[in-house]
Amino acid sequence: MDYKLLAALLSTENAEDEASIYSHTSDAVAILEPGADRSFIDRIVPVIKSIIRSSGAPIYVAGGIKRFEDVKKLIYAGAHICFADLSYLENEDVYKEACERFGKEKLGIIIDAKKNDDGLVTFSYLKKLSESGISNVLVLNAAEDTFANDITEEASGVKSDLPVIFTVLDSEDTTEMIYDIKKSDATDVFIINTSGKPDIMSLKNKLKENGITVKSLESAISFSDFKKDGNGLIPCIVQDYKTNDVLMMAYMNEEAFNKTIETGLMTYYSRSRSSLWVKGETSGHFQYVKSLDIDCDRDTLLAKVFQVGAACHTGNRSCFYTPLAKSADKKKSPLTVLNDVYDVIIDRKNNPKEGSYTNYLFDKGIDKMLKKVGEECTEVVIAAKNPDSEEIKYEIADLLYHLMVVMAERDVTWEDITRELADRE
Numbered sequence: 398m399d400y401k402l403l404a405a406l407l408s409t410e411n412a413e414d415e416a417s418i419y420s421h422t423s424d425a426v427a428i429l430e431p432g433a434d435r436s437f438i439d440r441i442v443p444v445i446k447s448i449i450r451s452s453g454a455p456i457y458v459a460g461g462i463k464r465f466e467d468v469k470k471l472i473y474a475g476a477h478i479c480f481a482d483l484s485y486l487e488n489e490d491v492y493k494e495a496c497e498r499f500g501k502e503k504l505g506i507i508i509d510a511k512k513n514d515d516g517l518v519t520f521s522y523l524k525k526l527s528e529s530g531i532s533n534v535l536v537l538n539a540a541e542d543t544f545a546n547d548i549t550e551e552a553s554g555v556k557s558d559l560p561v562i563f564t565v566l567d568s569e570d571t572t573e574m575i576y577d578i579k580k581s582d583a584t585d586v587f588i589i590n591t592s593g594k595p596d597i598m599s600l601k602n603k604l605k606e607n608g609i610t611v612k613s614l615e616s617a618i619s620f621s622d623f624k625k626d627g628n629g630l631i632p633c634i635v636q637d638y639k640t641n642d643v644l645m646m647a648y649m650n651e652e653a654f655n656k657t658i659e660t661g662l663m664t665y666y667s668r669s670r671s672s673l674w675v676k677g678e679t680s681g682h683f684q685y686v687k688s689l690d691i692d693c694d695r696d697t698l699l700a701k702v703f704q705v706g707a708a709c710h711t712g713n714r715s716c717f718y719t720p721l722a723k724s725a726d727k728k729k730s731p732l733t734v735l736n737d738v739y740d741v742i743i744d745r746k747n748n749p750k751e752g753s754y755t756n757y758l759f760d761k762g763i764d765k766m767l768k769k770v771g772e773e774c775t776e777v778v779i780a781a782k783n784p785d786s787e788e789i790k791y792e793i794a795d796l797l798y799h800l801m802v803v804m805a806e807r808d809v810t811w812e813d814i815t816r817e818l819a820d821r822e
Contacts, residue, residue, distance in 0.1 A: 400610040402586040412444045420454035421685035422597040422661050427588045430460035431507050437461035442474040449475035468495045480505040480535045505533030523559050534560040561585045569593025598661045614658045620651045624696035638687040638701035644708035645716040661686050682706035742805045758802050769799045
């Protein structure tokens with residue numbers, strides 16, 4: 398790994414609230430409760446689902462894993478990597494099954510440095526773990542200076558052969574964190590304790606200043622190379638990064654642009670007030686930067702953001718909520734159509750309508766829904782044998798509709814499905 402990753406350590410009690418703050422500025426979030434019993438998994442699964450749906454941030458989870466089913470629950474909920482105690486390896490068949498099912502990169506092992514025979518996590522020990530197929534190691538209670546020096550000296554030039562190493566930094570002092578990260582060549586991912594309310598973006602910028610490579614926002618083109626108006630401003634169109642819905646348009650000057658890059662929060666220049674403004678500073682409806690692009694003439698920016706709440710001061714999600722003219726063409730993007738149909742199904746579920754076939758399925762329950770899915774699958778198979786493509790289009794549409802009813806019944810969205818597919822690339 399050519400750069401250091403910073404993950405925010407969330408408290409198990411307030412993980413969802415803290416994730417809303419840290420999941421958009423850190424590289425990942427971590428929920429760790431080593432030594433927890435399996436009840437931890439039941440408690441944390443809905444939290445993982447909520448975080449994934451709101452931000453999509455990679456999530457590292459440790460605690461409660463005793464068997465294959467525990468790993469499956471966490472992975473299905475959306476966990477990026479599941480860390481289990483070393484005792485999990487005692488049942489090699491279970492560990493092997495989990496690796497074969499989800500890939501070894503999805504699994505990790507917890508090592509408590511205090512419990513090692515010599516009190517150290519040595520290179521030879523990590524090398525042995527790597528040879529046994531372990532890809533990720535979470536090191537607890539490591540004395541950073543001894544840990545880093547021991548491994549770095551022995552592993553010089555062969556770090557790529559070792560597992561990806563995660564360590565936890567409990568320091569609330571930014572200077573001390575920078576010192577620990579700078580000297581720890583052996584560590585790839587630092588999990589930062591958020592009890593001191595650290596500003597992850599500021600920490601990343603300070604790490605860069607100290608010669609440490611991290612994942613952060615950086616413009617490929619200088620603002621001086623943009624084509625501005627007579628007042629030094631450039632318009633910025635803002636889209637929701639998930640739906641591509643256009644949310645608003647505002648202006649940036651050089652200071653606003655640089656502040657956006659530095660903080661990861663969309664910052665604009667107000668022409669009426671002649672001052673900078675951070676979107677959401679007063680309303681709490683922040684915009685976290687996901688990407689910034691510029692058009693061919695370099696005179697207009699396009700920002701894709703995670704929008705908290707409404708983008709418009711009127712309370713509407715988008716500033717573009719007033720229709721002016723519309724053609725009769727119903728063509729839409731595939732995902733938009735699927736989401737629209739799904740929304741109607743959800744509305745029927747929440748607001749039953751007399752005579753609705755969808756409500757008939759909800760009333761009959763999951764067994765009826767699954768029976769219909771099975772029937773429609775068969776219809777698709779039969780239609781696929783027919784050279785007339787019109788029939789199969791009709792049957793696939795029927796199948797997708799009934800699948801969406803099942804999705805609504807089980808609280809699964811198209812976003813969940815597309816994210817799962819994207820993760821398999």
